[in-house]
Amino acid sequence: MSFTFKRIEPGSLVLVTGATGLIGSSVAVLLLDSGYKVRAATRSVEKQKPFQQMLESNYGKDAIEFVGVKDYTDPAAWDEILKDVQGVIHLASDLSFSPKYEEVVPTVEALTKTFINATSKASSVKSVVLTSSRIAAYDPVFGQDLNVTVNDWADYHIDNAKAIKQDDPMAPIAIYAASKVVGEHMAWDFVKHNRPHFAFNTVLPEFVAGPVANPTPGMYSTHTFLNDLFLGKSDGPAVAFMRPAGRFVDVRDVAAVHVAGLLETHLDGQRLWASAHKHTIDDILAAWREAFPDRKILPDFKFPNQPDINVDDEQSTALLKAFTGGIGTLSRRQSSPTCKACFSSSERI
Numbered sequence: 518m519s520f521t522f523k524r525i526e527p528g529s530l531v532l533v534t535g536a537t538g539l540i541g542s543s544v545a546v547l548l549l550d551s552g553y554k555v556r557a558a559t560r561s562v563e564k565q566k567p568f569q570q571m572l573e574s575n576y577g578k579d580a581i582e583f584v585g586v587k588d589y590t591d592p593a594a595w596d597e598i599l600k601d602v603q604g605v606i607h608l609a610s611d612l613s614f615s616p617k618y619e620e621v622v623p624t625v626e627a628l629t630k631t632f633i634n635a636t637s638k639a640s641s642v643k644s645v646v647l648t649s650s651r652i653a654a655y656d657p658v659f660g661q662d663l664n665v666t667v668n669d670w671a672d673y674h675i676d677n678a679k680a681i682k683q684d685d686p687m688a689p690i691a692i693y694a695a696s697k698v699v700g701e702h703m704a705w706d707f708v709k710h711n712r713p714h715f716a717f718n719t720v721l722p723e724f725v726a727g728p729v730a731n732p733t734p735g736m737y738s739t740h741t742f743l744n745d746l747f748l749g750k751s752d753g754p755a756v757a758f759m760r761p762a763g764r765f766v767d768v769r770d771v772a773a774v775h776v777a778g779l780l781e782t783h784l785d786g787q788r789l790w791a792s793a794h795k796h797t798i799d800d801i802l803a804a805w806r807e808a809f810p811d812r813k814i815l816p817d818f819k820f821p822n823q824p825d826i827n828v829d830d831e832q833s834t835a836l837l838k839a840f841t842g843g844i845g846t847l848s849r850r851q852s853s854p855t856c857k858a859c860f861s862s863s864e865r866i
């Protein structure tokens with residue numbers, strides 16, 4: 518396939534929900550860098566002043582608009598934020614990592630239903646990208662090598678999440694996993710049955726590392742989990758996510774797959790990997806030891822029987838390379854160890 522990235526003209530307005538998070542803030546910056554106007558939807562605009570000011574001073578007040586959305590399950594909120602929008606990148610979800618199924622999964626279900634239904638009625642929209650997760654396609658298991666494809670679904674997460682006890686340390690991740698499966702399925706089912714007028718694609722990021730584009734202090738999902746590990750916390754979510762190792766990706770590559778998927782003229786109905794390469798938690802520790810020789814880094818975890826996971830990422834890699842002018846995904850060495858520069862005023866990586 519030859520790529521042209523012409524589905525949406527530069528200068529057009531793109532809605533990004535969850536625009537202040539780890540992936541969302543990188544997506545917003547990349548869209549602005551690419552000449553698009555961004556409507557950044559976030560739950561609380563007030564808390565996001567540093568990011569808003571940074572974007573306004575870098576790109577101009579005309580290019581960026583911040584809107585507060587208290588409740589993404591409210592159809593009226595969507596009617597408002599979809600006005601005059603040509604592209605939608607929908608990242609907003611429930612990232613509370615609550616251990617309670619009923620607090621998370623029904624919310625994500627309702628939010629996704631409202632998002633796709635409202636968007637299908639917004640005639641200006643030409644292209645929509647939904648952020649899913651590799652966790653909706655597979656989960657790494659010790660001793661079990663996998664060749665995963667974009668047609669795979671980890672539907673077992675739903676039953677696991679319903680059965681897991683709230684005090685199980687894996688409960689927050691099991692429930693998050695179920696919410697991603699349920700949310701992505703719901704969007705595809707709607708698209709299949711209602712055939713909306715826009716192109717629809719999803720992105721499945723692996724474990725996301727790299728710098729946070731948003732300077733506002735806060736919780737940035739896997740970035741914060743990695744930061745805790747960097748600071749010596751050996752029992753946090755980073756370890757839970759990476760015990761049996763999957764794969765790794767830098768946030769800037771995740772953003773580029775989203776924007777490339779939104780803009781690519783010929784792309785429709787695809788799940789796109791955002792995936793760089795295999796890694797284990799000990800690979801990350803080794804990269805830090807090299808980058809920060811004077812710092813005490815946790816000893817290796819040495820989990821045995823790490824699986825060998827391959828994904829069919831030829832299409833998304835070709836898309837990414839075409840969009841970035843030949844650059845593929847960043848390696849772990851280029852990514853997490855260099856992030857300290859982005860947070861030099863604190864101990865964040």
Ligand SMILES: *[C@@H]1O[C@H](CO)[C@@H](O)[C@H](O)[C@H]1NC(C)=O
Nearest residue numbers: 592630631633634635638707
């Ligand atoms: C979609 O929205 C319309 C109102 O605009 C509503 O009548 C319909 O029930 C909704 N469909 C779904 C699947 O939620």
Ligand SMILES: *[C@@H]1O[C@H](CO)[C@@H](O)[C@H](O)[C@H]1NC(C)=O
Nearest residue numbers: 661662663664665825826827
């Ligand atoms: C994955 O695919 C490779 C190449 O086709 C093959 O050699 C390997 O056995 C496969 N692994 C699994 C676990 O199926």
